Amino acid sequence: MRDLFLRLRGKADRRGLHGRFSLRLDVEASVLDREEVVACLVSQRLAPHPERELTYPWGRTAFVELPRRLDLQGPTRLYSPRMLEDVFGWRSDLPAWDGLCCWIDNAQALTMSDVRRPVGLIWDNTSASAMKRRTWAPTSLFGAATNQIPPGEFGIVYITYLEGAREDVADLRVNAFLERIKAWEHAGNIHIPIALLSRLYARPLNHGQPDLIESTIRLCSEAYGHPVLFEQFPTTIFTR
Numbered sequence: 277m278r279d280l281f282l283r284l285r286g287k288a289d290r291r292g293l294h295g296r297f298s299l300r301l302d303v304e305a306s307v308l309d310r311e312e313v314v315a316c317l318v319s320q321r322l323a324p325h326p327e328r329e330l331t332y333p334w335g336r337t338a339f340v341e342l343p344r345r346l347d348l349q350g351p352t353r354l355y356s357p358r359m360l361e362d363v364f365g366w367r368s369d370l371p372a373w374d375g376l377c378c379w380i381d382n383a384q385a386l387t388m389s390d391v392r393r394p395v396g397l398i399w400d401n402t403s404a405s406a407m408k409r410r411t412w413a414p415t416s417l418f419g420a421a422t423n424q425i426p427p428g429e430f431g432i433v434y435i436t437y438l439e440g441a442r443e444d445v446a447d448l449r450v451n452a453f454l455e456r457i458k459a460w461e462h463a464g465n466i467h468i469p470i471a472l473l474s475r476l477y478a479r480p481l482n483h484g485q486p487d488l489i490e491s492t493i494r495l496c497s498e499a500y501g502h503p504v505l506f507e508q509f510p511t512t513i514f515t516r
Contacts, residue, residue, distance in 0.1 A: 277305060281377035281397045283314045288395050290405035293321060295341040296364050298373075299399040302335045304406060313337075317397075322466045340365075347390045354386055356483045364396040369479050369487070371442050374400040400442065410445050415460075418471070430467035432505070436474040436513045439491075446475070450493065457495065469501035471492065474513050490514055 284297060297317045301308075313334070320326050320339040329336040342363070352358045355378075360366040366376045378396035382388060401407075417435045425431035439446050453473065462468065477489040490512050496503055 277397070277399060278377055280305075280308070280310050280313060284317055284397055285309060285379055285395050285495070287314060289393070291318065291321075293318065293339075293341070294344055294393050294395060295339055296394075296396045296398065298329075298340075299397060300329070300336040300340045301399065301403060301406075303403050305401060308334060310380060327366070331425065333381060342394050343391055345392050346386065346394060351387050351389045352483050354383060354388060357480050359388075359391065361389055361395050366396075366398060369477070369481060370516050372400075373398045373442060374445075390505055395396050407445070407448065407488045410441060410449075413456055414451060414473070415453060415456050418453075418457065418460070422468060423465070425466045425468070427463070429443040430469060432509055433468055433471035434474065435472070436476055439475040440479075449474075454493075467500055468497060470496050470505045470509075472511055476513070 288294075288297075297320070299313070300316065316330070316332060317337050317339065320330065320337050321341070323330060323339075326339040326341065329338045346363060348359060348362055357368045360376065360378070361370065364376060364378050366373070366378075376396060376398045378394065380391040380395075382391065394416075404467035414435055416436050417437065418433060421433040421435060422431075439449075441449070450473070474494040474497065475491045475493075477491070479487050479489070481487045492512055494506055494511065496505075
């Protein structure tokens with residue numbers, strides 16, 4: 277996607293185009309004819325309504341034109357979350373797309389109140405193979421944790437991982453884990469009454485301030501677990 281964006285930026289710059297291109301793929305990115313895709317993205321400006329998606333065999337394209345110089349709400353850091361959202365509609369805390377590549381002409385300054393000649397490409401991929409690859413389930417982490425429980429003992433399993441995908445991809449990952457955990461088997465000489473799956477959302481906000489959200493899913497064994505255990509043991513990885 278970076279190579280595709282560099283080709284797109286070059287052609288857009290030669291034609292004096294400034295704005296946000298969007299690309300929704302229905303196939304794997306590796307099979308794309310990049311020159312064809314770039315040509316379709318650039319020609320989007322000629323459509324009666326460029327902001328409305330046009331459909332191709334490999335996906336859909338759209339284009340929202342931006343002024344050559346765009347004033348921001350106030351001074352902010354270069355490529356800060358505030359700048360990316362104001363200019364390219366990219367929300368780092370709750371992304372609606374898989375990724376963003378962007379460029380501005382006045383990127384030499386560390387802080388700025390306006391951007392010049394902005395060009396951005398946002399994309400997502402909904403092909404079956406891409407979705408399957410991205411929705412891996414953290415069952416290997418669960419297995420590694422159960423192997424740490426000594427024979428004859430009980431243990432509480434904590435699993436945590438960084439999450440940053442768009443909502444539907446993140447939910448598919450959790451659903452895949454919950455489906456696989458229903459059929460999970462472990463040695464008969466250990467007990468796992470409860471387990472906790474913690475998703476960490478480490479993200480910058482506004483001008484770059486760090487933030488962290490922890491979302492925990494509680495799992496209780498129907499055979500020998502009890503919900504009261506969630507009150508007796510920590511249910512988050514980061515806790516006071």
